Amino acid sequence: MQKVIQRLNGHLLFSRINHNLPSINTIRLTNTKNDLKEHRARVMARGLPEKKPLPGVKSIILVASGKGGVGKTTTAVNLACAMKVIEPDKEIGLLDADVFGPSVPLMMNITGEPMLNDDNLIEPILNYGVKCMSMGLLVSGENAVVWRGLMVMQALDRLTRHVAWGPLDCLVVDTPPGTGDTHLSLAQNLPIDGALIVTTPQSAALQVTKRGVNMFEKLKVPIIGLVENMSHALCTECGTVNYVFGNETKRTADEMRLEIIESFEVDQNMSECINSGKPAIYALPDSIHAEKYRHLANKVFKYIDDKEKEQVKAT
Numbered sequence: 001m002q003k004v005i006q007r008l009n010g011h012l013l014f015s016r017i018n019h020n021l022p023s024i025n026t027i028r029l030t031n032t033k034n035d036l037k038e039h040r041a042r043v044m045a046r047g048l049p050e051k052k053p054l055p056g057v058k059s060i061i062l063v064a065s066g067k068g069g070v071g072k073t074t075t076a077v078n079l080a081c082a083m084k085v086i087e088p089d090k091e092i093g094l095l096d097a098d099v100f101g102p103s104v105p106l107m108m109n110i111t112g113e114p115m116l117n118d119d120n121l122i123e124p125i126l127n128y129g130v131k132c133m134s135m136g137l138l139v140s141g142e143n144a145v146v147w148r149g150l151m152v153m154q155a156l157d158r159l160t161r162h163v164a165w166g167p168l169d170c171l172v173v174d175t176p177p178g179t180g181d182t183h184l185s186l187a188q189n190l191p192i193d194g195a196l197i198v199t200t201p202q203s204a205a206l207q208v209t210k211r212g213v214n215m216f217e218k219l220k221v222p223i224i225g226l227v228e229n230m231s232h233a234l235c236t237e238c239g240t241v242n243y244v245f246g247n248e249t250k251r252t253a254d255e256m257r258l259e260i261i262e263s264f265e266v267d268q269n270m271s272e273c274i275n276s277g278k279p280a281i282y283a284l285p286d287s288i289h290a291e292k293y294r295h296l297a298n299k300v301f302k303y304i305d306d307k308e309k310e311q312v313k314a315t
């Protein structure tokens with residue numbers, strides 16, 4: 001495993017990650033019945049990991065969905081950029097927490113190996129005024145990442161606590177599909193202010209979305225609302241609305257008592273923009289999509305503001 005990691009990036013940071021992992025021999029040695037009992041007791045006594053804020057980061061918003069390919073990264077990228085557009089004086093960050101399939105570098109048009117600063121922290125890469133960090137910047141392009149749970153958690157720790165994020169008003173976190181190690185690790189270690197749940201309108205997607213919502217409820221992460229993506233397609237000739245993927249989102253949202261904050265139709269221009277590293281918010285600022293992302297960004301700012309006010313009241 002050590003060789004794999006070193007070959008993947010040849011970077012001191014990640015050889016250090018590996019040094020923290022127990023060797024197979026160590027695992028075998030401690031794997032007797034009594035040792036196991038003691039180990040379990042020690043882990044239970046520790047309880048859940050303490051949620052520690054990220055230095056200099058005021059708020060953290062997750063963009064998530066149980067389902068893959070529904071537009072989480074598209075939403076996270078456009079949201080982060082829209083937040084910067086409507087509040088240029090605020091510092092916005094974008095963390096790509098999808099360590100297996102990072103797509104933020106492509107969609108934000110960022111490349112290059114990040115530098116370490118004097119405090120040994122990784123400097124985020126800036127584009128469109130947004131500070132970005134992604135495993136895609138630390139591992140070369142076509143290499144597949146084959147990591148187990150513990151290593152994913154350590155990689156996330158590097159991407160969160162070993163990056164010079166501060167000062168930031170808001171860190172937007174793009175998450176991978178599913179309800180796995182990444183979500184658990186983020187929710188248990190970071191003070192998440194809220195999650196936006198992205199879904200498409202098919203029953204199959206909504207069913208998985210519900211699972212995602214349940215997971216966040218269990219992890220006590222507040223849900224800001226739903227973002228419906230690829231809600232419908234407009235005929236470019238006659239303007240007819242086609243519900244290509246069905247129209248079930250409203251019913252599911254009502255069942256979960258969640259607001260649909262925005263609905264984005266399927267749009268070829270939007271797809272072309274994001275896949276060429278020019279988010280619609282910049283490439284097509286007058287489009288309906290850009291307007292909707294600005295609305296979404298406003299909603300998120302308001303949510304953060306209201307939450308801060310509530311916290312001040314409570315103290």
Ligand SMILES: Nc1ncnc2c1ncn2[C@@H]1O[C@H](COP(=O)(O)OP(=O)(O)OP(=O)(O)O)[C@@H](O)[C@H]1O
Pocket residue numbers: 067068069070071072073074075098101103175176177229230264265266267268270271272274275
């Ligand atoms: N409203 C839309 N109209 C047209 N294409 C879209 C729309 N939203 C997203 N796409 C396209 O769908 C594809 C998947 O989007 P994206 O990568 O954001 O999904 P994801 O949920 O992050 O996927 P994954 O689960 O693999 O991380 C991208 O190529 C993107 O350009």
Ligand SMILES: [Mg+2]
Pocket residue numbers: 072073074098103174175176
């Ligand atoms: Mg993605």
